[in-house]
Amino acid sequence: MFENLIPKEEIEHYQIIHSEEDRSAHWRERLEYAVRLGNEFKSKTTITFNTTEGPKSIETTVWSLAERYLSIKGGVLIPLSSIIDVHF
Template identity: 75%
Template sequence: MFEKLIPKEAIAQYHIIQAEEDRSIHWKEHLSYAVRLGNEFKSKTTVTFNTTEGPQSVETTVWSLTENHISLKGGVLIPLNSIIDVHF
């Protein structure tokens, strides 16, 4: 699987769609750790998500985690059901 690393400012240019397998529950634990890393240690996380143009990755600080989304700086939201992978 090939994913493209994009700047977080470019996320709005893509149409985000659900991943082939919804792993939202699996990713919540990882992403809550990513929120802590970002807020306390200013550490970035690479999040790969699905779009109509294929998987895209962004290296960013995860600001918050809700029931259905992660929030990035600037109010950018990525649905949990679109996430394919998370790396610290």
């Protein structure tokens, strides 16, 4: 299902870019739930985002959500405008 799945530790090797359509508002509710899943239940979320090499997916715990970014382990920030899909 997620043929472009990469280890979250390799995210720094990719240049994250905006998706064709900014759907930040659309994903906010799901991402807030992902933060709760991660913080309370240690559950992982699959996030697909756009890069210069095409869409990439990671399985990770979402640590926090800000106005324009989500934060994952290691202080890595993913712009909400780059997100293509969020799956639990």
